[in-house]
Amino acid sequence: MASLETVVEPILARYRRDPTALLQILRETQEALDWLAPETRQFIARELQIPLTRVEAVTQFYAHLYDQPRGKFRVLFSDNITDRMAGSVALMEHMLKRLKLSRGVVSIDGLVSVDTTSCTGMCDQGPALLVNNRAVPKLTPRRVDEICDLILTGAPLADWPAHYFEVEDNIRRADMLLGAPFKPGEAIRAAIALGPLGVLGEMRKSNLRGRGGAGFTTAVKWEACRNAPETERQGTERVVVCNADEGEPGTFKDRVLLQSFSERVFEGMAIAAYAISARKGFLYLRGEYFYLLAPLEARLADMRRENLLGAGICGVETFDFDIEIHLGAGAYICGEETALIESLEGKPGRPRIRPPFPVTHGYLGHPTVVNNVETLCKATEVVIRGGADYAGHGTRESTGTKILSISGDCERPGLYEYPFGVRILQILADCGAHDAMAVQVSGAAGTCLSRQEFGRRIAFEDVATAGSFMVFGRDRDLFDAVRNFAHFFEHESCGFCTPCRVGTALVARIVDKIAEGHGARYEFNELARLHEILRRMSHCGLGQTATSALHNIMHKFPAVFERRLISKDFEPGFDLDASLEKAREIAGREDSSAHLGVEA
């Protein structure tokens, strides 16, 4: 018990025994102890004076927190469709064979476990894996062998070759944001010169819209937060949150912005804070980007030193603002802003009922602005160039530029920054996708476009996107994407509302049944019916969009299903003969009359 205390006590002290930091406390404790044993969970509950169930609920909610031992080395292969297209399935099989393991089972000596995880945001340099939350991209059979050797010798991660962990930016097309020079402090000083109302005015003129997918006008959000009535209980405190829980499969632009443009991100947060009079800021960083934590902390320290954060920023007496980084722990749902706020408060990330919206009731009830990483970067451009100049780029309804994360079947995957209004065809030509058959835009929750739609444009008024752009070449089977997405949503559904909790599971089962060759027209119709239920009745965007790609593919690529469906009206999902296997085993029979319908 002494050792438990020595490990956990400093963590608890650093977070001032604040239960709202529960997720951070559990994450850091696990970092030190490899897993969260029952006595660890009880100790933390006792010390924080919260019910044990609260600790259990958080531990069980986040995929990367473990209430069972998962080994000294915890390997998770990114399981996005683009990783699969790059060969991740075979690489994982190879590793399992080398380590003599079954997927998800810890080795007997407690050394290692190997499993899959949702997209880790390395799609332009996949296949990728996480080992103890550190990202390893660009996997090859040889690299996998080397990793197996290191694991078997028990070499600590610090002793692994550093280049394993190198993550590239792959910026292929730079425009207003990625291509512009930037001097630290430039945006904050420009904002101060404008004054808070001036900033809001420029933001309004710019017509900047949120880059996280929903496309809400940023100025309206900021103004609503600034004007949120003071409440007796919450006082006048306001909060700025940067949503860096970039979990949408196929998206990785926020990773690059945080890796190479973090001064922009943080200054964007400071500008938002200045405009709405917030003193507190959070960057909610997805756990998969743990490797960015240290450089981001260093950047914050620099900014504090340069008086770009902290008290009296740039000499303005009333401008006090600082930023704390919180990490997620494997939950796609936390990209939804109210789920993210719940997570920031140290709870499971279940979306809240809206209204009230975060701009009036957000973090701990305070009026809160939640903005995407890219949106905040764009805010720095708006204050520097002025709203009118900014609005001159892109289209009338979608001003400025948009960064696309391009992956899949193309010669040059990576980041492409385009003015809004660019056509899909242009993008495909630029990234070297010569025989694209389909593009999945905006991630698993997005839209699947067929060749006939390649003349359409990236813009809120046409093809809206949070940035994911996954290309499927002519030889791909889109059913693999359907199945991958179905299992993704089943895994990521938070479980709060009936339609999404049960519906995503039903969809995954039906898709599996079709994959196994037992699907008939009945199953096809069932999927269409479930799509309507999920879309209309789910509590939040996750459930509402969980079957969008499925629905698109069913309609635009009917052959994907038709060549799999059997001609009968219905066939049971179980294999009658296989279900007799146990009986044959007991009876010691293997003759033909012990089998059912094997002639075929």
Place this chain on the structure above:
Amino acid sequence: MTEIANQISIDGEKIEFEPGQTILTAALAANVFIPHLCAHPEFEPHGSCKLCSVVVNGRNVSACTVVAMPGQEVQSNTPELNGRRRVLLQMLFVEGNHFCPGCEKSGNCQLQALAYDLEMLNPHFPHFFPDRKVDASHPEIFLDLNRCILCELCVRASHEMDGKDVFALAGRGRASHIMVNSPSGLLGDADLALTDRAAHICPVGAILPKEVGYAVPIGRRIYDVEPISDVAAHMHPEFLLGNK
């Protein structure tokens, strides 16, 4: 300026509401039934079961969470919405292990009653047959999570009314489950008393008092006598008082 009347229409019928009421509470107070499971007059709306989904001015919303506003045109009792509600009920049935004929709650169970009322004739989807434990460790109360529908009424009652936090929702997705706050995880080691609100709030048969077996015969229970759509309002007089 004339004052705008506090009136909404539900399926074409005009009803009055008190400011602050949700569409669901306003409807029930006016004796218009909207199916619901996780909503309860004594608690803040939860909005998880989605049975009370209605269409308001063309948008899909939960009646339990949306505040009534003058001029709202609500569609509720339509074949389309009832069809979708039936699917949600089927989802709840296949997700757990519900054996109505042998259940002590039969006839008093809101899930079963709604299934009758919405004419759910079969579970439709393949059963999940989840492996869930029965906890009989408490001397006076059974906890049978096979029947749990995750409405969290027990969680809310224990926290808000009993001040105890005996129950909590844990897990994620389909692994979501109610757990008991005790070192062993067993109800017998938790601080639950038969007199607690949480011991009696379950709308299904997941939390049941022991030593009461078929005291009222099946056939004469609440929803055996009248459909839930007729019983709902007078079961909860709080609704009629216009409490939120």
